[in-house]
Amino acid sequence: MDFLRPDTLAEALALKAEHPDAVPIAGGTDVMVELNFDHRRPAALLDLTRVAELRQWSERAGVVRLGSGVPYARVIDELGGALPGLAAASRTVGSPQIRNRGTVGGNLGAASPAGDAHPVLLTVDAVVEAVSARGTRLIPATEFYLGVKRNALEPDELIAAVLIPRARGPQQFCKVGTRNAMVIAVCSFAIALHPAAARVAAAIGSAAPTPRRASAAEEFLSGELTAADQWRSPRPLPEPVRRRFGELVAEAASPIDDVRGTAAYRGHALAVLARRALGWAWQDYQDHRDRWGGSV
Amino acid sequence: MRVDVTVNGEARRADDVWEGESLLFLLRERLGLPGAKNACEQGECGSCTVYLDDVPVCACLVAAGQAHGREVRTVEGLAVGDELDPVQEAFVEAGAVQCGFCTPGLVVAAHDLLNRVAAPSDPEIREALAGNLCRCTGYEKILDAVRLAARRR
Numbered sequence A: 001m002d003f004l005r006p007d008t009l010a011e012a013l014a015l016k017a018e019h020p021d022a023v024p025i026a027g028g029t030d031v032m033v034e035l036n037f038d039h040r041r042p043a044a045l046l047d048l049t050r051v052a053e054l055r056q057w058s059e060r061a062g063v064v065r066l067g068s069g070v071p072y073a074r075v076i077d078e079l080g081g082a083l084p085g086l087a088a089a090s091r092t093v094g095s096p097q098i099r100n101r102g103t104v105g106g107n108l109g110a111a112s113p114a115g116d117a118h119p120v121l122l123t124v125d126a127v128v129e130a131v132s133a134r135g136t137r138l139i140p141a142t143e144f145y146l147g148v149k150r151n152a153l154e155p156d157e158l159i160a161a162v163l164i165p166r167a168r169g170p171q172q173f174c175k176v177g178t179r180n181a182m183v184i185a186v187c188s189f190a191i192a193l194h195p196a197a198a199r200v201a202a203a204i205g206s207a208a209p210t211p212r213r214a215s216a217a218e219e220f221l222s223g224e225l226t227a228a229d230q231w232r233s234p235r236p237l238p239e240p241v242r243r244r245f246g247e248l249v250a251e252a253a254s255p256i257d258d259v260r261g262t263a264a265y266r267g268h269a270l271a272v273l274a275r276r277a278l279g280w281a282w283q284d285y286q287d288h289r290d291r292w293g294g295s296v
Numbered sequence B: 001m002r003v004d005v006t007v008n009g010e011a012r013r014a015d016d017v018w019e020g021e022s023l024l025f026l027l028r029e030r031l032g033l034p035g036a037k038n039a040c041e042q043g044e045c046g047s048c049t050v051y052l053d054d055v056p057v058c059a060c061l062v063a064a065g066q067a068h069g070r071e072v073r074t075v076e077g078l079a080v081g082d083e084l085d086p087v088q089e090a091f092v093e094a095g096a097v098q099c100g101f102c103t104p105g106l107v108v109a110a111h112d113l114l115n116r117v118a119a120p121s122d123p124e125i126r127e128a129l130a131g132n133l134c135r136c137t138g139y140e141k142i143l144d145a146v147r148l149a150a151r152r153r
């Protein structure tokens, strides 16, 4: 086995082009488990933790460029205001030790249907910046997840960053598991309100082969909110609307029975999560409409 | 491959390290530091917790090669000479140690918490220790130990 240790992104890309079968390793919280249990014996590891460019974030024109190697702990500490949905999801990942090491880039690289960053990224119009020695490709999150643990990266590509617009409305993330810490989601849900566009985005995790948007639920709720002029003068949401939203979110899933839960349970839990998360997000909008620009 | 790493303030070198090996294996089997424990090798139990450049991590999930050129501090590096760190002392006094297998990881996690938060609340203590499992104590004495250490520091 080779251990490749680039110091710059350019070097990393040259090495990846030369060794397309080299497995990138960032926080190692997925890769090392596979190595320790001999589930994987790659020809080479490509250590990305020395590449400073990947461990930074910046903001320009209202868009955060989050380096793929920024660990969850820093997303929580430094980006709770700009990216509240991603910060909320990051808080639920593993344990302090895992959040100190694990990265959003690694979550995307692993592309597990249960990855906690994914539902959020789907609701906030995130774009994955994939780079190779050939150049840069911008892949919308909605086109990034191709199947169970399969993503849209080419063998010579690395994830440099994720581009995420600063939140312009309330965002929520929640998941179901057996305890508060250290749980892979049985199912998860993210919602983002986009008042300026009079639009709601919702997505589910761990309830289909890939994380996915709940489009019918989004359209239903966006329609109801606009019809009732709720964006301009927000009032409590009628219970039937919240319930119907939950049902439509559950219908977006194609869940399976597995060790973590049954398909029926996942459907039920998703409806509950969606109804609750909508309640929190809407309360936030009612209470702080001025903070979100009130541009409608 | 060769790995040069500073451990507990001392420059250490290991040769013929397997490229897929963990920092935990390197510390325990090559550098003679068995403080950090190997229980699960999958990040679930926290008994291998060490500082890597001052950040607590599961040593079982760090590739040995990733530690090259960096600083590691293990539970062995907390005491100054014969004098235990206040967190270690508090664990002994509060009866927070039974079989002791989880103790090194918990001590490092608690040490980090108290470095960041001088007087942590109970929820903060629970959150900080959420990545460390103990099969023996039922955690109550461990919480007592952290509260005691916080009062003393």
Ligand SMILES: Cc1cc2nc3c(=O)[nH]c(=O)nc-3n(C[C@H](O)[C@H](O)[C@H](O)COP(=O)(O)OP(=O)(O)OC[C@H]3O[C@@H](n4cnc5c(N)ncnc54)[C@H](O)[C@@H]3O)c2cc1C
Residues within 6 Å of the ligand: A023, A024, A025, A026, A027, A028, A029, A030, A031, A032, A033, A048, A068, A069, A092, A093, A094, A095, A098, A101, A102, A103, A104, A105, A106, A107, A108, A109, A110, A114, A115, A116, A117, A157, A158, A159, A160, A182, A183, A184, A185, B042, B043, B044
């Ligand atoms: C105890 C434990 C608890 C966990 N709990 C959770 C949880 O609650 N929620 C959750 O979502 N996940 C959880 N995980 C899984 C894991 O922590 C996350 O998926 C994390 O985001 C992985 O990031 P990493 O940097 O450690 O990735 P790594 O292990 O370094 O890499 C993961 C994958 O991504 C690839 N990769 C990494 N960086 C790049 C890059 N820049 N470009 C291209 N490919 C790349 C790697 O080759 C590999 O295939 C847990 C893991 C453990 C061990």
Ligand code: FES
Residues within 6 Å of the ligand: B037, B038, B039, B040, B041, B042, B043, B044, B045, B046, B047, B048, B049, B058, B059, B060, B061
């Ligand atoms: S041995 Fe590393 S977390 Fe259990």
Ligand code: FES
Residues within 6 Å of the ligand: B096, B097, B098, B099, B100, B101, B102, B103, B133, B134, B135, B136, B137
């Ligand atoms: S004292 Fe035995 S595992 Fe904690």
